[in-house]
Amino acid sequence: MNVLQGHRIIEVGEGAASALARFLASLGARVLPGTPELLSADLHGASFLIDRRSTRQWSEASCPQADLLARHPQLIHVAITPFGPDAARAAWTGNELIVSALGGALGLTGDADRAPVKEALDACLFHTDMVAAAAMLAAHYERGRSGQGQQIDISAQEVTFSRGVNSILVWQFDRRKLRRTGGALGYGRATVRCIWRLKDGWCFHTLMTGRLGAPANQALSDWMDERGVDNPLHGTDWVRYDRSALQPDRRARWEAAIGAFFLTCTKSDIAVEGRRRGINAAVVCEPRDALADPHLQARGFWSEHDGVRLPGYFFKAHQSEPAGPSAPRRLSRPGPLAGVRVLDFSWALVGSITTKILGDLGADVIKVESATRPCLSRVDRQVSASSSDSLDDKPWFAHLNTSKRSLALDLKIPESREVIDPIVRWADVVVENFSPGTMSKLGLGYEEIARLHPGIVMVSGSVYGQDGPLAREWGVDGTGAALSGRTFLTGWPDRDPVIPSALPYGDVIVPYVMAAAVAAALQHRRESRRGAHLDVAMYEVCLQQTYEALLQTQTGPAPTRAGNADARRFHQAVYPASGEDRWIAISCQGRAEWLRLCALAGLTEDEPQRLEGALGAWTARQDAARLAEALQLQGIEAAPVQDIEDLMDGDAPLAARMPLVTLDHPLLGRFGHLRTPMHFSRTAPIPFRAPRLGEHSREIAVNIAGLAPQRVAELEAKGVIR
Numbered sequence: 001m002n003v004l005q006g007h008r009i010i011e012v013g014e015g016a017a018s019a020l021a022r023f024l025a026s027l028g029a030r031v032l033p034g035t036p037e038l039l040s041a042d043l044h045g046a047s048f049l050i051d052r053r054s055t056r057q058w059s060e061a062s063c064p065q066a067d068l069l070a071r072h073p074q075l076i077h078v079a080i081t082p083f084g085p086d087a088a089r090a091a092w093t094g095n096e097l098i099v100s101a102l103g104g105a106l107g108l109t110g111d112a113d114r115a116p117v118k119e120a121l122d123a124c125l126f127h128t129d130m131v132a133a134a135a136m137l138a139a140h141y142e143r144g145r146s147g148q149g150q151q152i153d154i155s156a157q158e159v160t161f162s163r164g165v166n167s168i169l170v171w172q173f174d175r176r177k178l179r180r181t182g183g184a185l186g187y188g189r190a191t192v193r194c195i196w197r198l199k200d201g202w203c204f205h206t207l208m209t210g211r212l213g214a215p216a217n218q219a220l221s222d223w224m225d226e227r228g229v230d231n232p233l234h235g236t237d238w239v240r241y242d243r244s245a246l247q248p249d250r251r252a253r254w255e256a257a258i259g260a261f262f263l264t265c266t267k268s269d270i271a272v273e274g275r276r277r278g279i280n281a282a283v284v285c286e287p288r289d290a291l292a293d294p295h296l297q298a299r300g301f302w303s304e305h306d307g308v309r310l311p312g313y314f315f316k317a318h319q320s321e322p323a324g325p326s327a328p329r330r331l332s333r334p335g336p337l338a339g340v341r342v343l344d345f346s347w348a349l350v351g352s353i354t355t356k357i358l359g360d361l362g363a364d365v366i367k368v369e370s371a372t373r374p375c376l377s378r379v380d381r382q383v384s385a386s387s388s389d390s391l392d393d394k395p396w397f398a399h400l401n402t403s404k405r406s407l408a409l410d411l412k413i414p415e416s417r418e419v420i421d422p423i424v425r426w427a428d429v430v431v432e433n434f435s436p437g438t439m440s441k442l443g444l445g446y447e448e449i450a451r452l453h454p455g456i457v458m459v460s461g462s463v464y465g466q467d468g469p470l471a472r473e474w475g476v477d478g479t480g481a482a483l484s485g486r487t488f489l490t491g492w493p494d495r496d497p498v499i500p501s502a503l504p505y506g507d508v509i510v511p512y513v514m515a516a517a518v519a520a521a522l523q524h525r526r527e528s529r530r531g532a533h534l535d536v537a538m539y540e541v542c543l544q545q546t547y548e549a550l551l552q553t554q555t556g557p558a559p560t561r562a563g564n565a566d567a568r569r570f571h572q573a574v575y576p577a578s579g580e581d582r583w584i585a586i587s588c589q590g591r592a593e594w595l596r597l598c599a600l601a602g603l604t605e606d607e608p609q610r611l612e613g614a615l616g617a618w619t620a621r622q623d624a625a626r627l628a629e630a631l632q633l634q635g636i637e638a639a640p641v642q643d644i645e646d647l648m649d650g651d652a653p654l655a656a657r658m659p660l661v662t663l664d665h666p667l668l669g670r671f672g673h674l675r676t677p678m679h680f681s682r683t684a685p686i687p688f689r690a691p692r693l694g695e696h697s698r699e700i701a702v703n704i705a706g707l708a709p710q711r712v713a714e715l716e717a718k719g720v721i722r
Contacts (some may be wrong), residue, residue, distance in 0.1 A: 002028030007030070009021070009046065010032055011032070012035075013050075013051065019547070020080075020130075022314075022547070024133065026312070034049070047076065047140075048076045048077075050078055053079075069149060069150070072149065074148065078135060078151075078154060081156070082099050082155070084153065084657055087656060092632045092639075095587055097572055099160055100123070100585075101574070103157045104164050105119065105164070107641045108164075108500055108501040110491070111182045116180060116574055116583055117490070120488075120490045120546065120549070121546060122548075124156055130512040130513055131154055131677055137516045137520045138336040138515070138519045138678075140519065141336060141526075142338075150681045150682040151681040152678060152681070153681075154677070157654060158677045161654065161659055162508075162659060163505075164503060166178060168644065168648070168660075169382060171644040173385045174384050179501070180498075181501045184501070185499065185501065186501045186502055187244075187502040190245075196258065196262040197496065198270065202283075202284040202488075203262060203282060205279065206243075207280070208243070209241060210240070211239055212376060213241070214241070215238075215278060216279050217233070217236070220279045221233040223274075224257070232254055233254055244382065279474075280474055285488060286485055286558065287558070287559065289485070291309055295469045295470040296468075299316070299540075301313065308555065309554065314517075315534055316465065317535070319531070320455070320530055320532060322529040326455065326526075332364070335361045335363075335685035335686070337358060337361040337362040337363040342363045342430075343368070343431070344366060346461075347376065350510050352400040353511035354461065354514040354515055356403065356404070356511075358431070366427075366700055367691065368407050369408050369409070370722070377396045377400055381394070382395075395665075399690075402690050406694055407701075407721075409697070409720065415718065416720050418705070419705045419707065423704055424456070427456065428522065429522070430449055431461075433460065436472055439460075446460075446533040450531065450533075455531040459521075459533075459536065461510055461537075465535055480541070480542040483542070484545070484546050485543075486546060489559060491563070492563045493562060509542075510536055510538050510541050570593070570594050570608075577619055577627065578621060578622055583640070584628055585639050585640075586638045587637040597631070600630070628640050657679070658675065660672030665690075673687070
């Protein structure tokens, strides 16, 4: 879907190799490098500017930032900086390791007995680029209405912080800190092991809570019984199982037995028999495994140049035939997507975050829910303020579902179509992230919805995509990470792979790709009257993040786990600092920075590996924040490894960006809710609190579906509307 064909984009500071540039080019745009000294001339006729210069570089520019929109009033100018252009750290510089340290991701990744270890490749910077893509295309849609451009400010630190919703909520409500847990998921009340050794490698597996995980959990237990191994899981009522409430001693027995079972399995066993049985497991693959995956080949994912296979599209699109024109829409809320109407069938993280983004940016979102199959985030109790008998007291749900209205509806009852069909005709966008085929079983697949509303834009998020051999297979956040090579490449070379503890990745990246795709498709519909079905696969988006590793696999030595090292840097590492579990990340781009670091530490210059111990002994006597400040003043990239207390209570520059917006919640009181991490100069959004289940059901049924109050009461009595 070449929705940006004919648009020229100038990128300053990185060039067309960035993930953002690749994303925009995949939509048909032409991305060109800009010259800072000649930027105003470069921008003649350009639609977008991607600007990665620091505030210091801006101050030295021949065309000041404030003059750009005056000279180019239709320009959409996105400034992407490590820490924000107006913050106290505006003069700091920082690569992936530094952003990860300051944003809270680094401190949650690795084994407790070693220094924190960064995630594979440029995880935080890729996330930032996908946030920027969604912001730019939302502004592009708004420009299609107003004819005006605007400036967008994206901070990589703020984006990284926004990923830590689990850490944020347990600190807000219980003043607890989450810790790095190696190959386990440490998300609140429990630490759940996820990485398991096999005979010939590793797999990702986790037991899931309640109805969601029951079939997969039972399948694992049955397989263990058939293998004749010790199975303390036997006889568990998996529908009632709550992984956050499992007693620690029982969890230890279970995990010992599961670990012993997996040691009897090979990667082939997991990929073939485990998949056939439907257990929630995936092989921890190397990048070369993905390159040979028949599923990706069947979906036409790869783009080949000179014998090298690289990721192609970020999402697939199937366009409809032209529909009739849309009537002008009254704008009732601020934001670049004001006036857009969204029907939301999402659940858990991917869909919920997608519609949170759309709603926070001004869209009118109706979330369809059911008390009989509630969203996972309405059920999982991670904090003491939440109970087991309420679906409305979960701060996890509140964080992920701002700016929405709730319609409680049982879609399995035929009369529900009296409510849903008129809302489909009302909507511009339908969002869903069920397993492929589920919406069709409900009579709400794309073909059925498009018959009701020919110009509809529908976006479907899943692990494997809507077609291909694996389309209907089981998967979660860790599945995409395992299959793409992300997990394999994260950790130390002498140890098992690790995961970033409570930090989701695919679950927070995919929503920005979905939101960007929606905004692009809406503007394309405005121009062409064509709707579309957008297909976004977590596996494929994670492979876009491992782009460099896939390239290296085919052109040089295959990449492997390298701890905190980066081949593009002379030296970088994480060193101890003064205090319990306190660390500082230091990255020397070249030998000159390394020499300055040695001089500051009072060490005779030598090769880095010879001075690791001495340098660590010096940093261990220093306060991490003060030392980082001193090193940055010397032109050495450094940052303290911040935990959630540092971020929430001690980071004034981050707080100045207002990454949390304080909202009143009817059961939880006033607390900070995550704001979608984008700052618009002209169409600033104003989010509102998440809804209680069914809070707006009657209002929606009467005012949007057009039902008489008496009929609404009858549907309530039948359990259709709740």
